[in-house]
Structure formats: structure tokens, C-alpha cells
Amino acid sequence: MVRLGTGIGWRPEIADAVERMPGIDWVEVVAENVCPGHLPASLTRLRERGVTVVPHGVSLGLGGADRPDEARLAALAERADALGAPLVTEHIAFVRAGGPLTVSPPLEAGHLLPVPRTRDALAVLCENVRIAQDALPVPLAVENIAALISWPGEEMTEGQFLYELVERTGVRLLIDVANLHTNHVNRAEDPAKALAELPVEALAYVHVAGGFERDGVWHDSHAHPVPQPVLDILADLAARTDPPGVLLERDENFPEPGELERELDAIRATVATAAATADPATRAVATEAPAARTPATEAPQVPGPADAEVLATARERVALAQASLLSALVAGTPAPEGFDRGRLRVQSRALAAKRADVVAKVAPELPEILGDAYRDEFRAYAAGRPMTAGYRRDALTFAEHLLLAGRPEDAAARGRLTHWWLDRSGPRPLDGRPVTRWLRTARLALRRSRPLR
Secondary structure (H helix, E strand, O other): OOOOEEEEEOOHHHHHHHHHOOOOOEEEEEHHHOOHHHOOHHHHHHHHOOOEEEEEOOOOOOOOOOOOOHHHHHHHHHHHHHHOOOOEEEEOOEEEEEEOOOOEEEEEEEEEEOOOOOHHHHHHHHHHHHHHHHHOOOOEEEEOOOOOOOOOOOOOOHHHHHHHHHHHHOOEEEEEHHHHHHHHHHHOOOHHHHHHHOOHHHEEEEEEOOOEEEOOEEEOOOOOOOOHHHHHHHHHHHHHEOOOEEEEOOOOOOOOHHHHHHHHHHHHHHHHHHHHHOOHHHOEOOOOOOOOOOOOOOOOOOOOOOOHHHHHHHHHHHHHHHHHHHHHHHOOOOOOOOOOHHHHHHHHHHHHHHHHHHHHHHOOHHHHHHHHHHHHHHHHHHOOOOOOOOHHHHHHHHHHHHHHOOOOOOHHHHHHHHHHHHHHHOOOOOOOOOHHHHHHHHHHHHHHOHHHO
């Protein structure tokens, strides 16, 4: 396996600082945030210096009931080629539900949601991972996620689930020790037990990140310093195996470069100390390809992926379960049986807040135009309107909603919003939008914006 070393998540806000940081062996970039034909100059300079760049996908939804989208897979492969990456990574999560498998409207979470650790979900995940592996030009590694909620009736621990996934697909693992800490606080899962059950020889690299606790719930924010408990889990992992790479994630609330460098130093020191005190006889070594293994006796068996009928039935059951959960989280339908309703409310509020935050990032003109009213206006729009096609489309639909309602009331602000919406909607309606509705919105928007002319 490629030895990556110590790295940091590349973000535009800290691009200059990352270029100047000493000891950065590699960086990871969110795959969906880069365009292969127009790579950021900072990434190009890093690559020219020999710094490895790994694309990290967030939108495939490999744990979802549907087969991976061919266009998304092609885009991820294109980014791997453009960056000269030695591998690509994604998440063990579902991000959308509904659609043909459930004969219900498609829903987007805008977030990584946990996959139930069941026989059905594992069968579906294994097949989706195989499909992705076949479509990608480099090896794939998949990441464990953090979660606020637990599925009822789970049949495996996280370690057993990942063990079986590696056994059946040969996929690499990206282990996020911050997510293990999150699941310890939120779901009472023992990080040491999870690490003991993992096939650590399949490790591709490790994520380290910060978060915060509020009302007994740990929020994996990627916007706070790395706490000691996360470093302790990293030390436990490094005592069990030599990580090929360790990466610091920070997505917002960026501190001064010096603070990031100190966090990187703490990560290096944690790994080095754990390696120096570990027993070499019991320390596993990461391999190019995980060896075939006999499944643990306590790990449940799953239907063979070659059995198309069994797999199709598993997809249908997983689809219904995920659609029911996501609908409860974003559309206000009743909570599925067996879930902690309090935790579902916390997750629902978190998804709503993230939706408003991300729309503000992908379309910063909207909070600028609406000012202090942005949050209230977006909350009113989003209530009863689940996201169905991603954040950029959500921003356009939000603006359209305001214009059809004659808002904002200030004529100058409404005029600015009109021109913003018309510019981004283009000369033709967006895919799936009825022509008459688009024309109606355009006519109303132009009529109401005339005072500016």
C-alpha cells in the first residue's frame, strides 16, 4: 500500500497556509469541489512539488439501496486521473432515498447517514463497492462515519460489519478515529472493541478531526481542535498497526496556521509514541491487498451477491427502511418504529441547520441579499420542502420560491435577487421544471424588478 505520511485536508480557505506548512506529505481534497479541467493553482503547485493529492468523495452513497450512479462514478474516476491520485475514498453511508425502488419521491439528505448493520445492508453495500471498484482507475478505500442515531435490530457490531465488507470485496479502509469517538459518545460503542475487530491490515489511512459536545451529544463538526480522547483512539490504532497515512481534517472555523501545525505535531507525536511502545510481535502490517480470511464465527453470514434475486429483494428492503428514516428526518413523517425519537429530532434539526449553512456557502449572494432575514426565510421555505436534487438546485428553488411570493419586500433587494436567479437559471428551465412555471417566475421576477431600470 502507498505510504502517504502526514497530511491535511486541502480547503480553499487555507490553501496558502497549507503550501507553506512544513512536513506536509499529502493532502486530501473533496472530490466534488474540484473541476478536472480547472484545478486550483494551489493544488497544481503542490503536485509539482511531489505532494500526493487524494480525492475524497461525499456524494456516491455507497450504502444506499440503489446501484451507484454511473455519472458520479465517472466523475470520481476523472478526478483521480486529473490529480494523479494513488487511490480514491468514499463513505459507508447513504445520502439519498426514495425513487423507483420505493415508488416514492426522491429525497436528498445533504449529509452522510448511517447504514444499518444488517445482512441485507451488507449484501447491498458489498455489491455497490464492487461496482465502484470496477469503475475506478485506482484502488478504493471506504470510511466509517459518525452518527447521532442508531438503527434498531442491528445484527453486527461496526467491527464485524467492516470485517465482512473487507473479506467479501477486498476494499481498503479509511478509519476515522474521530468518528469512533463520536459513536462512543452518541451510541455507547467501545472504540477499542471496534479496533480489535477491524482488519487493520486493510488500512489505507486515518482521519483525525475535532468536534464538540452539547447536551450529551457529540457533534463531529470538523471545526474545533482535536480533543485528547480522539488522540487516544489514534494511539490505540497506531499501537495495533503502522498507519500508511494520517490526515487532519478541518472544514470551517479555520484557526491560524500555527495552531494547525501544532495539531499536526501532536498527531505525529501520538503515532510515534504508540509505535515505540507497541509490541512488534502483535502489530499488524498494512498489505497491498487484504488477505482472504475465514469469517469470524460470531459474524453473521449474508446472501451471496451473485444471487441476483436475493440481492434485488435485499435492495428493496433496504430502500424501504432508508426512505422511511430519511422522510422522518427531512419531511416530517412519523418516526419509524424502534428509533429513538429524541435523537431523530436532534438529527433533523442538525440536517436543517446544515442545509441552510451549505446553501449560504454555495450561493453566498443569498444571505448577502436577504441580510438578517436569510435564516428565517430559508427555514420557512425548507419546512415541508425536502431537498431532492442537491444544494445548488436547492438555492435556485429557494430564490424562485421567494420571487413567486413577491419577496423580499424591499424593491432593490428583490431586483438583485431577480437578476441573480435569472442569471443562474439560464435561458432554459432547469431539468425537471415545467416550462410554464419557469416562464411565470421569470415574468413576475422581471416585472417586480423594473423599478431598478
